[in-house]
Amino acid sequence: MTTATQLTRAPGSHVADGTQPASVRTPITPVFDIPLSPDQRRHISAVAAMIAEEDPRISRVPPLADDLATGQIDAPALLIEDHSGIQLAHDRGADANLSYRAMLLAADGDLVAVYGQRNRAFEEYCRDTLDLGDVEVIAPPLADPHQSLAQACLADHDLITRTVSRAKDHGGLNVIPYMATGGIWRLAGEIALRSGVPVRVSGPPPALMRAVNDKIWFARWAASLLGEDAIPHSRAVYGMGALAGYLRRFIQEHGRVAVKLTHSAASLGNIVLDSDQLTSLSPPQLAAQLRDMIEDRDWQNPFPVQVTAWEGPLAATPSAQLWIPHPEDGPPLVEGIFDQITVHENARFAGGIPSELPDAEQREIASQALRLGMLFQQLGYFGRCSFDAVLIAASGMGQGQENRLHWVECNGRWGGVSIPMTLASRLVGDWRNRALLITERTIADGRAIAMDEFLQACRPHLFRAGGDRNGAILLTPGRLQRGGFDLLLLGTDRADVIARERACLDSLTQ
Known part of the structure; x- marks a missing residue:
């Protein structure tokens, strides 16, 4: 199997077929060769210039250390899946459930920071069953439930010491985050400052990261680049009175509308409303109902929000x-x-x-x-x-x-598709060579499952490195304690992967 370590490339190196950018640690498998016209390229540059003129600091890398920048170098990595940059995600358990996914991108010699207690059975599964490499896992102490994983790492003297030592030993370090938040950049800056060697963050500068993940910002500039008809009818709204007013206008044009938090991951920050829920309400009644909905979802300081057609x-x-x-x-x-x-x-x-x-x-x-x-x-x-x-x-x-x-x-981050897609290419060379299904499932009775129980029950259906390149792969152990599991399934065709998914579910409910 080709590991991420073997795919590491030194700065300035190039690949003969041009498909793998220099200095990329994980396999890249481009599917489309899309030509762009000179007019399209000029328009892209013009829109970029407008954004930069409006916000000159959007591309600025924080001046936290002399040799801190975006990119990747030929060096070990510290991998962190920290969801604190997504509204509601951290408080709803995303870090506890998903931080171990970072192991799926790690390779020999890397460090992985996880949220909460370590799961040694999953670590052994990644190393021995999937053959992803020998990595060092660190679970920094948590000061309180609201502390982000990046903050916990920065406050953990032992983690900083070990990471700085690793960086010095290898002449550099990559920080590979789920999302390049300000907290991630502060952590990377501290490592760079203490080690005195190059540190690269595999993500955008923090202001740009925040901008691209903002639904209002994205809608505005996607429309400027691709045309107004490239996005749904939507509007930024900055207060409750305006929200009630615009919802009444939108519902006259669209059968369903949605209110969205600007930086939330899809469903956590969506309120979807049908016309029959709104048309019979007076403006004060509508405002009161919206307040109740927002309070029920525990949206703290939600404005601005995006009002959009739900198409x-x-x-x-x-x-x-x-x-x-x-x-x-x-x-x-x-x-x-x-x-x-x-x-x-x-x-x-x-x-x-x-x-x-x-x-x-x-x-x-x-x-x-x-x-x-x-x-x-x-x-x-x-x-x-x-x-x-x-x-x-x-x-x-x-x-x-x-x-x-x-x-x-x-x-503007890794996600629920890109992580398993990249893992598939690590395991089988090119994910397009296999049928592929990514799925989140819940066991019917919702009971907690131990990692060992999952492995034993699903053993006949699991992927194994060196095997026939088919099977189910557990993506994270976090949801097992809540009666759920996240799988990547590889098979010969669509029917095969669906059958393997069903077999795993049946094995866990017997």
Whole structure:
């Protein structure tokens, strides 16, 4: 098996076929070769110039140490999955449930920081069953439940000492975060300052990270780049009175509308409303109901929020997966278009599959995603990024119409598709060589499952390095204690991976 360590490239190195940017530690498998016209390139540069003029500091790397920058170098890494940059996620248990996913991107000699208690059985599973390498796992003490993982790492003298020592021994260090928050940059800066060697953050500067993950900011500049018809009808709203007023206007044009927190991950920050919930209410009644809904969801200081049309019927909910290198290493790479699996009225993410849309539609999605990625690259973005869209079915628009693509948000970070997609390429060489399914499931009785119990029950169905390259892969142990599990399934075809998913679920309910 090819490990991430073997894929490390020294700064300035190049790959003969041009598909893997220099200095990338994880495998990159671009799917689309999309040409852009000179006019498109000029327009991208013009929009980037407008953004930079409006916010000159958006591309600024914090001056925390002499040799601290975005990128990756040929050195070990400290990997951290910290969700504190996403509204509601940390307080709803995202770090406790998901921080171990960082191990899926780690390799020999790396350090991984996890939230809460260590799960040695999962560590052994990654090392021995998946053959991902021998990594050092550190669980920093938590001062209180609201402390972010990055803050806990920065406050842990032992972690800092060990990380600085690793950096000195190898002449540098990569910090590979789930999301390059200000806390991550402060941690990286402290390591760089104490070690005196180059430290690279695999993510954008913090102001740019915050901007691209802001739904209001993204909608504005996606419309400037791709046209007003590239996004749903939406508006930024800054107070309760304005929210009630704009909702009444939106509901007259759209059967359903949504109120979205600007920096939340999809369903956690969505309130979806039908017209029959609003049209009979007076303005004071509507404002009172909205206050109750916001309080019930514990949205603290929610404004500004985005009011947007909740569109349908949908042909698909595509997500474009990109890697954005430094400009000298080439343009952004579109690695795949995935159809997201969502559940419930607020569209909670529950998995994903490689898109089965016609090639022409996938290429159009990839082309628009590439332009968005090139815009971000010109602003100084580096690293993993994805763009989520809805494809509105032509059947809902009258005869002779085509499906309509609307971009809804940017995920300027790793995510629920990109991590397992990258893991699949680590395990089998190129994820496109296998049928692939990413899924989140809950056991019917909701009982807690120990890691050893999961491995024993699902043993016949699990992927093993050196085997036939098919099987189920547990992505994180965090949800087992809550009666759920997150899987990546690899198989020969769609029916095979669905059967393997069902077999795992049946094994755990017997």
